[in-house]
Amino acid sequence: MTGRRGCGTRFASCFLFGWGWIRANNIGMRDFVFTSARGNPVCSSTERYQWCKALKAAGLPQVKIHSARHWMATMAARANMPDDARIAVMGHTSMQMTMRYTHRDAASLGRLMAAAIPDLHDGIEIIDATPARG
Numbered sequence: 001m002t003g004r005r006g007c008g009t010r011f012a013s014c015f016l017f018g019w020g021w022i023r024a025n026n027i028g029m030r031d032f033v034f035t036s037a038r039g040n041p042v043c044s045s046t047e048r049y050q051w052c053k054a055l056k057a058a059g060l061p062q063v064k065i066h067s068a069r070h071w072m073a074t075m076a077a078r079a080n081m082p083d084d085a086r087i088a089v090m091g092h093t094s095m096q097m098t099m100r101y102t103h104r105d106a107a108s109l110g111r112l113m114a115a116a117i118p119d120l121h122d123g124i125e126i127i128d129a130t131p132a133r134g
Contacts, residue, residue: 073101
């Protein structure tokens with residue numbers, strides 16, 4: 001589908017329903033997935049209500065629906081999804097925008113550093129910061 005600013009194509013991930021459900025309900029490439037009974041786009045208040053209802057049913061904390069985009073970008077980065085795939089999934093046109101949504105925590109950064117520089121430690125998990133004397 002086209003991005004909201006018309007800049008590019010957005011990928012709508014269908015992990016909630018699956019492509020089979022999309023096809024079975026005759027939803028086309030340019031159609032809305034979430035609509036009112038009349039087929040109109042869902043209004044923001046209904047969207048918020050349903051989001052909060054779903055979070056409560058799942059036993060999850062109440063967060064804004066936009067937080068799901070940040071979570072998705074972050075989890076994709078942690079899973080080492082290639083940059084071009086992350087840009088496509090997020091519906092962005094640049095890596096710069098995708099990085100605004102991606103948040104790194106200390107644990108994932110530590111794992112990345114350990115993989116990038118395996119000889120940084122001496123096997124005891126302690127880095128020797130004492131300068132060598134010659």
